[in-house]
Amino acid sequence: MKIIRNISEMQSASRAVLxxxxxxxxxPTMGALHEGHLSLVRAAKARCEVVAASIFVNPLQFGPxxxxxxxxxxxxxxxxxxxxxxxxxxxxxxxEEMYPNGAVTQVVVEGLSDRLCGKxxxxxxxxxxxxxAKLFHIVEPDIAFFGEKDAAQVAIIRHMVRDLNFPVEIAVxxxxxxxxxxxxxxxxxxxxxxxxxxxxxxxxxxMAVQKLFELGERNAGILMAAGEKTFAxxxxxxxxxxxxxxxxxxxxxxxxxxxxxxxxxxxxxxTRLIDNILLTRD
Numbered sequence: 001m002k003i004i005r006n007i008s009e010m011q012s013a014s015r016a017v018l019x020x021x022x023x024x025x026x027x028p029t030m031g032a033l034h035e036g037h038l039s040l041v042r043a044a045k046a047r048c049e050v051v052a053a054s055i056f057v058n059p060l061q062f063g064p065x066x067x068x069x070x071x072x073x074x075x076x077x078x079x080x081x082x083x084x085x086x087x088x089x090x091x092x093x094x095x096e097e098m099y100p101n102g103a104v105t106q107v108v109v110e111g112l113s114d115r116l117c118g119k120x121x122x123x124x125x126x127x128x129x130x131x132x133a134k135l136f137h138i139v140e141p142d143i144a145f146f147g148e149k150d151a152a153q154v155a156i157i158r159h160m161v162r163d164l165n166f167p168v169e170i171a172v173x174x175x176x177x178x179x180x181x182x183x184x185x186x187x188x189x190x191x192x193x194x195x196x197x198x199x200x201x202x203x204x205x206x207m208a209v210q211k212l213f214e215l216g217e218r219n220a221g222i223l224m225a226a227g228e229k230t231f232a233x234x235x236x237x238x239x240x241x242x243x244x245x246x247x248x249x250x251x252x253x254x255x256x257x258x259x260x261x262x263x264x265x266x267x268x269x270x271t272r273l274i275d276n277i278l279l280t281r282d
Contacts, residue, residue, distance in 0.1 A: 001083045003090045007098075007138050010091045014052075014140045022049035026141030026168075028132065031055040032072035032186035033081050036176040040145040041085045043173050052089040052139055053082055059095060060106070060127030072189045091139060098134060107133040109156045109163070115250040116152040116263055117274065120240050128153055129160050136166050143169045147176070149183050151261055151276045155250055175275075181207070183275045190271040194236075199268045201234035202275040205242065209262050213279045218256045220244040223279075231266065240265035240272065247278060 004010045017024045025048030027040045044051045055078055062068035075092070082090055106126050112118070113125035136144065146154050158170050176184045181203040182196065191199055208230040209223045217223055227242045245252055247261040259280040266273060 001079070001087050001090055003079065003092060005093060005097065007093065010052075010089070010093075010138050011140075013089055014138075017050045018140070023142045024048060024140070025051045026135075026139050026144045027051070027053040027087075028135050028144065028146075029053060029055055029078075030057045030071065030186065031078050032074060032189060033078045034176075034184045034186065034188075036147050036149065036184040038081060038085055039176050040147060040173055041082065041087060043171065044143070044145050045086055047143060047171070050088050051086070052091060052141065053087050054091040054093075054135055054139070056091075056093055056098065056131065056135075058098075058127055058131040060099070060130055061124050062127070063121055063123065066121070067187075067190075072186050091135075098131070106130045107160060107164075109159050112152075112156045112159060112250050116241065116243060116245065117265060118152070120265065125153070125156050129156060132157055133160065133164070133166075136161075136168055141168055143171050145171050145173065147174075148172055148278075149175045149185070149275065151247065151263060151278075152250055155248055158248075177203075183273075185273060187271055187273060191268060195268045195271070198234055198236040199271075199273055201231050201237040201268075202264050202266055202273055204234075205231040205264055206262055206275060206277045209244075210277055210279065213256075220253050220256060220260070223262070227262065227264065231264070236268065238267040240267060244279070 025044030027044055029037050057071050059068055107129040108126050109129055118125045154172050182199055205227040209227045212226050224242050224244055231239050242264045244260050244262050253260050259278055261276055262279055263276040
């Protein structure tokens with residue numbers, strides 16, 4: 001695996017892949033890799049002749065009181081994991097390389113960026129779309145691979161790609177969970193054993209909603225109330241939001257006539273976690 005630190009070198013590598021008429025798959029990450037990330041790498045390997053990944057902890061998507069400084073970083077371990085999975089290129093730029101002095105341009109997907117996590121973390125999705133747009137320009141992948149855990153992020157990126165005519169396919173793969181149901185996340189590293197148990201409140205809330213949905217309930221208010229009630233049974237966790245929204249627009253729904261996204265965010269100690277499920281008839 002070749003580790004690339006500067007933009008021009010990554011662009012040259014991408015052009016060489018294009019000239020060789022090979023498909024380039026891309027897995028953007030912030031590092032602290034887990035099985036969820038590696039499942040995306042394997043999906044990229046299955047569909048593309050060449051695979052690039054990125055590791056970049058993007059400061060634009062962190063608020064002033066958030067965990068940028070302590071965000072888990074283990075570059076050497078991440079490199080070992082990616083090498084074992086057969087990644088060809090790892091783009092790992094510095095903050096100064098991605099955001100040189102005087103950089104003021106941001107990419108904003110209006111409307112969607114203020115929903116779900118965008119409501120509780122103002123500016124978060126502006127940072128996401130700005131860095132992903134830059135990465136797409138630099139890497140120029142044929143296919144970019146994302147996980148369903150970041151469902152709101154995926155919806156916003158899909159709109160950005162469509163609106164700005166990026167020539168990239170967005171491929172989305174299922175959430176990878178621990179045996180107990182906890183969605184894998186880099187932030188799980190913050191949790192001690194007791195907090196890991198408390199974190200299951202998110203998953204249990206979603207399962208309660210899914211069960212009610214499968215019994216025929218279609219009123220979003222009733223479903224959300226059930227999810228919130230289940231979450232409240234664990235007094236060690238604090239709810240940020242529980243919402244049921246359209247999976248494409250992230251707009252709240254009242255009565256479900258098609259697929260709907262049940263999305264939850266909550267705090268366990270000082271750690272903020274997210275999870276979701278898609279409610280749909282088979």
